[in-house]
Each structure stands twice: as C-alpha cells, then as structure tokens.
Amino acid sequence: MTSHSRIKIPAGFWTGLNQLGIASHDVVRKARLPLTIITEPDVTTAQYLAIWQAYSDLIDDNAKGIIELMSGFETAHYPPSVLATYHARDYRDALKRMARYKQLCPPESLRIIEEGENCTIELDWLDIDQPGPPLLVGITLAFLLELGRRGTGKPLTPRSVEFTQAMGDVQVLEAYFGCRIQIGANCNRLKLHREDLDLPFASYNSELLEILTPVLDQSLNEQQRSRSITGMVKWITKRSLTGGRPDIQTVASELGMSDRTLQRRLSEEGTNFNHLLTQVRHEQAREYLADPSLDIKEVAFLIGYEDQNSFYRAFRLWEGDTPSNWRNEHLGTHSLNRHYLKEYNFSHEVKTGEK
Structure with a gap:
C-alpha cells in the first residue's frame, strides 16, 4: 500500500459521524491516530482507510452503519466535487461527473459501463494493494444510489448489488437497496436500470x-x-481488460481528453497506447499464471483474449514458451497437483495453439 497520497476529508465528515452518535475522538483513538487529525484538511491513504476501519469496528453491524450514514448525511455537508454531481442535469450526467471527479479524491475509482438495459458501476482502488474496508465499499455503492434518489426525488432501485466481502446483515441491505445482494462476487458493483439514467x-x-x-x-x-x-x-x-480489448478512445475519455491529446502525451513520454496495452497484458498474464487457482482459459479471458489460441501465440512471443510450461517452471509441480487434470484437458483442447 502506498501512503504518500493525500486524501481530502469533507468538512462535514466528522459532523456527520457525531450526528450518528459516533464521537470523532473515539474513531481517531480506535484508528490509533493523533487527535489533531480531526482538524487536518487531508490525510494519507493509510490514515483514511484506518479511519473507516475504526468506524466499522465501533458500530454493531456494517450494513446498519452504511444505511445510517447514507440516511443521516445532509446534502449541505457535501464537498464541491459531490455538489457538482448532485446539481447535475440528470442521473447519467451525475454519475459521469462522479466518476470523473472521484480522481480528485482517491483511493476509490469508478468504472461505468452502459450495455443493453443495464448500467453497471464497478468499484476499484487506486494506490492500494488490498481491498478497502467493507464499510467504505458499501458506503460508496450506496451513495451512488442515494445520489440518484435525492437528485430525481424518486425511490430508485437497482437491478442488483454485488460485494466481494461480507457486509453484515444482508437483509438490512436488501431492504435499503430494494434488490438482491450478492456476497462473494469477483467485483464490487452496482447494476442500475439504464433507463433511470435519463431521469432529470x-x-x-x-x-x-x-x-x-x-x-x-x-x-x-x-x-x-x-x-x-x-x-x-x-x-x-489494467482494470478494463477482462473479456475485451480497451481502445484508446475509451481510455482517453476516462482521462477527460481527446485520443489525439492522449497520443501526443504518450509520445512525449516515449511510448504509445498499443505498446502499453501489450505491456499490461504481459504483466497481467504473468501475475495470473502465478495463481494456480486460475486455469489458463480463465487467464486468457482476464487479459482480454476471447480466443485462447491467440493468447498462446502472444505469450510465446513474450516469454518464448507456452503458458503451461511457464507456469510449471515458475510454480513447481507440487502446487499444481490439484489442477493438473484441468490444465491437461485445456491444453488438449487448444493444442493447436501450442504448436
């Protein structure tokens, strides 16, 4: 985890906690931080996560804590970056502003995907190696829904909500969100009705x-x-690879610039988009292959290859060997015993890619 990044604490954050009956100094002491941090305008990433973990430790149940904070936090306490979303033209505009201006206040990052009848919002992390505290995850996704509800004045309900970690009383969360809650998912995500995004x-x-x-x-x-x-x-x-190939237009849009500007900026740093895409795929392939719980077919999908033979050809160019041989050499046979049959069957299915 990197701790040098600075995160702004909203002016109304401590006030909001006090209104819920959680004393600021109790949170700070639980986080083992100096009391002076209450008056600091910003904190490090490590301190920020410690504060949220301390709040989680002081309440009876994460689910109840999420709902109490969402329901009790007044709009007047929103920081400018959030006010810009609350006063947006419609729900879509609000979410896009939220994803854009979230970059001003890490460690959370949002990815919005509109497809078919769904709008899926995935939560990721900047500058940290491990997932953030479950309470912070729940607060972030709940706020995205609360933003729509307060902005439109309608009791919006999502299609589904998924969490990677336990979140306390699931029934309490389902009553708040108004939909099914899945625990143990591979990603923290909120799935909305796409038509709701058009609501003014x-x-x-x-x-x-x-x-x-x-x-x-x-x-x-x-x-x-x-x-x-x-x-x-x-x-x-890296976070856009799964099941597809991100293009420069998509990445540029997320950075708030044109693809021509992005190309120029990359050129100034002595690289280009296609080179970075290949580099990321190579790095991620090595990382995933080092995890014996993933079979090679899954690895191919996770780095954006729908055709496993294409993945085999690319990997041989990178490493001069097949994914199976590379894994055997770097992990050893002991850690792969329970996966041997799965690997063998897959290798047989795509043997043309090994040639």
Missing part, C-alpha cells in the same frame, strides 16, 4: 455548475499533469 434531477442548478465545473476541471487537469500519463493509462487499461 430536480436539484439541477446550471448556475452553480458554471461556477464549480471550471474549478474542478482545472484541479483535475493540474493533478493529471503532475502524474505520469503512462502510469495512468496502464492503470486504466
């Missing part, structure tokens, strides 16, 4: 947006300029 916001305020948007965009652009564009592209590409 009663809280739409064009004058306020004209003030907030340029300021937030400038802050975001300054932040992006201070980072390596290569690193940002690799990170976005």
Whole structure:
C-alpha cells in the first residue's frame, strides 16, 4: 500500500459521524491516530482507510452503519466535487461527473459501463494493494444510489448489488437497496436500470455548475499533469481488460481528453497506447499464471483474449514458451497437483495453439 497520497476529508465528515452518535475522538483513538487529525484538511491513504476501519469496528453491524450514514448525511455537508454531481442535469450526467471527479479524491475509482438495459458501476482502488474496508465499499455503492434518489426525488432501485466481502446483515441491505445482494462476487458493483439514467434531477442548478465545473476541471487537469500519463493509462487499461480489448478512445475519455491529446502525451513520454496495452497484458498474464487457482482459459479471458489460441501465440512471443510450461517452471509441480487434470484437458483442447 502506498501512503504518500493525500486524501481530502469533507468538512462535514466528522459532523456527520457525531450526528450518528459516533464521537470523532473515539474513531481517531480506535484508528490509533493523533487527535489533531480531526482538524487536518487531508490525510494519507493509510490514515483514511484506518479511519473507516475504526468506524466499522465501533458500530454493531456494517450494513446498519452504511444505511445510517447514507440516511443521516445532509446534502449541505457535501464537498464541491459531490455538489457538482448532485446539481447535475440528470442521473447519467451525475454519475459521469462522479466518476470523473472521484480522481480528485482517491483511493476509490469508478468504472461505468452502459450495455443493453443495464448500467453497471464497478468499484476499484487506486494506490492500494488490498481491498478497502467493507464499510467504505458499501458506503460508496450506496451513495451512488442515494445520489440518484435525492437528485430525481424518486425511490430508485437497482437491478442488483454485488460485494466481494461480507457486509453484515444482508437483509438490512436488501431492504435499503430494494434488490438482491450478492456476497462473494469477483467485483464490487452496482447494476442500475439504464433507463433511470435519463431521469432529470430536480436539484439541477446550471448556475452553480458554471461556477464549480471550471474549478474542478482545472484541479483535475493540474493533478493529471503532475502524474505520469503512462502510469495512468496502464492503470486504466489494467482494470478494463477482462473479456475485451480497451481502445484508446475509451481510455482517453476516462482521462477527460481527446485520443489525439492522449497520443501526443504518450509520445512525449516515449511510448504509445498499443505498446502499453501489450505491456499490461504481459504483466497481467504473468501475475495470473502465478495463481494456480486460475486455469489458463480463465487467464486468457482476464487479459482480454476471447480466443485462447491467440493468447498462446502472444505469450510465446513474450516469454518464448507456452503458458503451461511457464507456469510449471515458475510454480513447481507440487502446487499444481490439484489442477493438473484441468490444465491437461485445456491444453488438449487448444493444442493447436501450442504448436
């Protein structure tokens, strides 16, 4: 985990906790942090996660804590980046602004996918190696729904909600979200009815947006300029690989720039998009192959290859060997005994790719 990143604490955060009967100093002591942090404008990533974990430890149940914080946190306490979403034109505009301006306040990152009748929002993490505290995950997804409910004034319900970790009383969460809750999923995600995204916001305020948007965009652009564009592209590409090939237009859009601007920025850093895509696939292939719980067919899918033979050909170019041989050499036969039959069957199915 990196702890050098600074995260702004909303001015109303501690007030909101106090209104729920959770004393600020109790949270800080539980997190083993100095009391002076309550008045600090921002904290490190490690401190931020410690605060959320401490809050989780002080309540009886994560599910109840999520709902209490969502229901009790007043709109007036929203920071400017969130106000820009609350006063958006419609739910779609609000979610896009949320995903964009979330970059100003890591460690969470949002990915929005509109497909068919669904809009799926996936939660990922910046700068940390492990998933964030379950309470923070639940708060983040619940807020995305709460944003739609408050903005439209309608009791919106999602299609489904998925969490990777236990979240407390699932029945309490299902009553709040109004849909099925899945625990133990491979990703934290909120799946909405796509038609709900067209609902206008009663809280739409064009004058306020004209003030907030340029300021937030400038802050975001300054932040992006201070980072390596290569690193940002690799990170976005990495989390967009599964089951497909991310293109430069998609990545550029997520960064809030045109594909021509992105190409120019990458060129200035001595690289290009296709090279980074190949590099990310290679790095991820090695990482996934080091996990014996994944069979090679799954690895191919996870790095964006629908055709396993194409994955075999690409891997031989990268490593000069097949995925199966590379795995055997780097993991040893002992750790692969329980997966041997699965690997053998798959290798037989795609033996043309091994030639």
